[in-house]
């Protein structure tokens with residue numbers, strides 16, 4: 001068996017244009033490669049391997065033993081590591097990248113285990129999906145559609161009560177929007193909830209009406225009469241486990257190998273462990289307990305802190321939320337929304353509450369991740385981080401600002417100085433274009449500011465905020481590179497990043513955000529064997545079609561978990 005030497009790795013390098021990594025030193029990697037003896041379990045050859053590692057940025061092949069990469073190099077180098085028992089994967093000239101990482105998501109929000117996914121291109125498709133779900137649902141019980149999104153329909157109109165009535169009459173139906181604030185119901189739902197056309201809208205809610213009839217759309221507090229009536233599918237422990245299985249299958253099919261639950265509960269933590277024990281959890285997960293949750297209290301009492309766990313399931317930062325939302329246009333800003341001179345958004349925590357939460361978390365060994373979209377909220381979170389950092393010494397704890405949507409030069413400098421990791425939305429420019437009108441082109445130059453963060457030397461993290469935002473990493477790369485929405489409008493073109501930069505954000509920076517850059521984020525000897533084979537190199541296609549590149553295979557820890 002040939003021994004792979006450092007010299008041969010250098011010889012196999014095809015390009016040297018990537019910037020320095022945040023992870024292991026080249027010497028450490030070479031030393032690990034020296035110990036790579038014995039047959040590989042898997043060799044992948046004939047690929048364009050974009051390692052995201054500055055030492056060997058491009059290679060042809062990789063070798064895996066067990067759950068880790070043992071070598072990266074030329075086809076000849078790697079084939080030397082193959083024996084009779086080695087699985088050989090021919091990449092056929094396709095592109096191999098590290099598995100993508102999502103540093104902020106809510107994998108279990110969709111509740112697909114108790115509803116049918118209606119994120120479909122045509123209203124007719126949604127109707128058929130609901131009809132199928134009704135056929136499986138006991139008479140009279142609620143039928144749920146999840147992940148509804150009116151903005152993607154080829155029909156160019158929203159789903160209505162009448163559409164659903166055409167296929168489901170006897171069951172009440174609730175179709176929840178992926179944004180989490182509205183739904184569409186059928187006529188039977190209104191009957192079950194006891195709502196008639198004479199019922200007034202509740203405070204903070206709306207039953208949408210047109211020509212004296214309900215359209216079926218219901219918003220905010222007007223959803224509650226439906227939630228409180230009839231028989232809903234019960235979210236049992238078994239169903240939660242099933243939800244992890246579904247989410248991990250769907251996410252790995254998009255090329256993600258690691259994600260983050262950015263507000264986890266006790267039930268969620270149990271579900272991840274149940275699914276993992278059953279061999280059904282095929283992604284790696286960073287679990288951020290909700291700051292106000294029982295599970296966070298319990299972890300603190302048990303003496304468990306951020307970093308506890310293993311390569312599959314690890315406790316991350318504790319999560320709080322200090323202001324409103326970007327896509328729902330309630331984030332707290334120093335300047336008003338476009339055309340609404342009195343609307344500056346809303347804060348959900350005071351400075352004192354933020355300070356107390358941060359002090360308490362740090363005292364218990366927790367990193368902190370606080371949701372702050374607007375510049376006002378971001379500044380308050382920075383105040384708290386700077387204060388607690390002054391009282392501590394040692395390594396940078398990498399406190400995080402979730403979303404960190406609207407920034408300015410002063411905030412950037414403070415984020416950099418405090419070593420804070422921002423996690424702005426990575427698919428929003430592309431996906432939520434209709435919402436950016438309310439911010440206007442000027443503000444959009446300072447929102448989801450991936451370019452500004454990189455230029456300031458800040459390791460900006462990749463974040464979907466699924467379900468409100470799509471998690472697909474190829475859509476994220478396109479969104480960050482083009483800043484173009486689905487109608488072709490460009491939002492904040494000054495914030496564009498290069499394709500290589502976008503790919504590094506979705507890999508190297510994702511690992512850094514969870515303190516895991518020594519084990520993942522690049523393809524290098526000693527790293528976890530988490531990688532993706534893409535039909536095409538994103539560098540080679542029209543940037544407006546990166547989202548269409550097919551994920552051919554996803555491998556997590558040496559196991560193929562998805563194949564097209």
Ligand SMILES: [Zn+2]
Pocket residue numbers: 104105106262465
């Ligand atoms: Zn979130």
